[in-house]
Amino acid sequence: MNKLFTTAALVCALSLGFTSCSKDDDKVEQVKQEYQAKVMVKDGETVDLKKVSKTINTQGTIKRTGKIYSLRNFRQFTIGEDGKATTTAAETFYFDFKENDGISKADFVVSINAKGSNVDFVTNNSKGYTLSYIDKAFDEVKATDEFTAAKNNLLGLQSTYAPNVIGWANYTGSPNHQVLAVANRTIIISKDAKPFFKIRMNSVYENETMNREVAPNNYFFYSIDYQEFK
Template sequence: MNKLFKMTVLACVITVGFTACDKDDKPAQEEKEYQAKVMVKEGETVDLTKVSKTKNSEGTINRKGQIYSVRNFRQFTLGEDGKPTTTVAKNFYIDFKENDGVTEAEAVITLPAELTAILKSNTEKGYTLRYIDKAFDAVTANDTFLEAPNNTLGLESQYTPNVIGWLIYTGRPNHQVNTKTGRTIVVLKDNKPFFKFRVNSVYSNETMEKEVQPGNYFYYSIDYQEFK
């Protein structure tokens, strides 16, 4: 009986040992990717007119690694029947986490489509705005960010010397609006760095239609990345 008992115990030890080793050998499970409203695969470009969860959003989104690039983004007003009109909205609303155009209430950021050019965060949802004059690719969550007054950034020009901006009006003779080169904008969620983004251009296809008084704006070109 003692011999049989010892053999049984030994078999159990060996079985448990192999099971434990087998568990140790298994690679740790990868964290599941967040299921955004608009999913964009690596290297893929999606057309918002086809995949957006809102009816009035237009543009494309491409993904390379953890960086998403939205191009020619804009939105249109909605008619009484709930369908989009051909009238461009005065403000565009975007949610970087969802990779989609959204409503004002759902937005992370409001993108202006008028020359008042007030870019702001949705403070009602806990989003606040910061900025840093540092190349987008080099910005990390550990950097020291500067506060955007009232969680807004505006239009800089010779006529508004005290405005902290994301966009610059050149004035005469060309009357162009250019994005602030080298400035990265940061969104905080409940006071923690959440996303960084840069606005590359507000002209369609990132190109002014002419040198003097180009009018083909606002079509947003933005790169954005979540802080991990």
């Protein structure tokens, strides 16, 4: 009888051991899959998002220099009824700085408007992301700095027509109608009240160059530098 109980106990222990190992293996595999889902950019490398993005409607390049990532000519396109990307630019672009990739509206973390003169940069407060800024050069900004919270988690366009609006860009008005980034204004994205990323908005124009001095029309192609606080 004792021998029977001993054998049963051993079988049970082995069974629990195998189950535990299986769960551990599942966790390792899950972490591995999540890690591989990111767009990886090596130091000194430039990747083409059109080729590597997990979305079908994202365009642009990312270059990494040390800890700083440079997103250039970023834009997204509408998706047709057939589920494929069209050649029509979307009115709002979505990007995940942690993943180095464009995302869908359903996974909204950060959105950037791209319609008319609307360049609103917005974070998703429901997911714990908040927006603030500091008038300090990007390279000098640290996580320990004091930041000013953005009203409604939004930074957009400021101009002489809206003197009380604080944004990341200036609208020059007539006759040139240009949208220009505010010099040395660094955007801060926080996650659960902890500084997460610092952002430098550079330009809304293709290749960061306006195609003409009066009313340029080669937008929106966002140029953004970003770095994670660690």
